[in-house]
Amino acid sequence: MRVGLIVDSACDLPHEFTRQNGIVILPVTARIDDQTYIDDHDPVKTAEFYERGLLQKGHHAETEAFSAEQIQDLFLKDIVTRYDVAFCETVTRSRSLIFDNATEAMNSVMAHYQEAREKAGLDGRFSMRVIDSKQIFAGQGLLAAHTLRLIDENLSKNALRNRVEDFTDRIYTCVIPRDLHYIRERARRRGDKSVSWFGAFLGKALNITPVIFGQGAEGRPVAKTRRFDVAVEKVMQYAASRVRDGLLSPYVCLSCGLSWEEINALPGLDELKAACDENGVQLLLSQMGITSSIYIGPGSLCLSLGAEAHDFTDYQ
Known part of the structure; x- marks a missing residue:
C-alpha cells in the first residue's frame, strides 16, 4: 500500500526533510503589493523574499487558499496516480479555507479518480482523507513528521487516521x-x-x-x-x-x-x-x-x- 502525505504551504519544515520524505506541497497564493506569487516552499524563492525585504513593513501582503478546482487538479495529477492512500493535512480550519476547499476537492476526486488511475496503468481502489491539523506553522510541520513515522509502522488506513487525529491534540x-x-x-x-x-x-x-x-x-x-x-x-x-x-x-x-x-x-x-x-x-x-x-x-x-x-x- 503506497501512502502519500500532502501538506499546505503554511506547514513549516526543512526543505531537505520534505524532499527526502516525498511530502507533497499544496501551494498557497501570496499577494504582495501588486504582485502574485505561488508559495510552493521553494527554498531559493523563500530566501529571496527575505533578502529583498518583501515581507517587511510597507508591503501589503495577503495569502489566499487554492480553490477547490485547483486542488482537485493537483490531487488528480500528482496524488491519484502515485498513491493508493493519501492524507492531506491542512493548517487549522479556523484560520484558513484550505481545509474546506481540500475537502470539496477530495469528494470530487473520489467520484472520478478511476479514469486517471487507468490512464496511469494503475489497478485497485484509491482512498483519501483530509485532516484538520488544528495547528499552524511549526505545529503542522511536527504533525507531518510524526505522520511519516506512523506510515512506517504499516498501520491500516483507519488506524493511521485515528493515530494522526489523536496526536493533533x-x-x-x-x-x-x-x-x-x-x-x-x-x-x-x-x-x-x-x-x-x-x-x-x-x-x-x-x-x-x-x-x-x-x-x-x-x-x-x-x-x-x-x-x-x-x-x-x-x-x-x-x-x-x-x-x-x-x-x-x-x-x-x-x-x-x-x-x-x-x-x-x-x-x-x-x-x-x-x-x-x-x-x-x-x-x-x-x-x-x-x-x-x-x-x-x-x-x-x-x-x-x-x-x-x-x-x-x-x-x-
Whole structure:
C-alpha cells in the first residue's frame, strides 16, 4: 500500500526533510503589493523574499487558499496516480479555507479518480482523507513528521487516521510575534478580533515581546518581555527542559522568520540542540515559509513539540 502525505504551504519544515520524505506541497497564493506569487516552499524563492525585504513593513501582503478546482487538479495529477492512500493535512480550519476547499476537492476526486488511475496503468481502489491539523506553522510541520513515522509502522488506513487525529491534540506550540501591530492589522483585514488594539499598542509603546503558548492554534500570553532575545531564550529553555522530560514524538519543530545568520545566533539554540542530541530527538529547524511569515509577520518564531499535558510555566 503506497501512502502519500500532502501538506499546505503554511506547514513549516526543512526543505531537505520534505524532499527526502516525498511530502507533497499544496501551494498557497501570496499577494504582495501588486504582485502574485505561488508559495510552493521553494527554498531559493523563500530566501529571496527575505533578502529583498518583501515581507517587511510597507508591503501589503495577503495569502489566499487554492480553490477547490485547483486542488482537485493537483490531487488528480500528482496524488491519484502515485498513491493508493493519501492524507492531506491542512493548517487549522479556523484560520484558513484550505481545509474546506481540500475537502470539496477530495469528494470530487473520489467520484472520478478511476479514469486517471487507468490512464496511469494503475489497478485497485484509491482512498483519501483530509485532516484538520488544528495547528499552524511549526505545529503542522511536527504533525507531518510524526505522520511519516506512523506510515512506517504499516498501520491500516483507519488506524493511521485515528493515530494522526489523536496526536493533533497533543501538540504544544510557542509563538513569539515580532510585531503585534502587524498581527493586529492582518487580523483586522480578515475580520479576526483575537488581537486587541490595546494589546498591540502596548507592544509597541513599551517594546513588549510576548510569548504565546498553547495547544494547537489556540494560545495565550505566558510571558511578556522587553526584548525579543529574552523571549527567545525563555522558549529555548522551555523546549530543552521538555525534551529532557520526554516527548511523545522524537521531533521538535522550530521555524523562524529570520535570515540563517540570525537563526544560528539565536540565544539558547545551542542548549536546545544539545538537549535534542542527548535524548535522540531530531530538531527540524527551518526558515519560516512565505505563507507563515505573511500570517504572523517577519522576524517571528514558532516552536512545537508533542508531549503529555503540561504548562509553559512548569519549565520557568
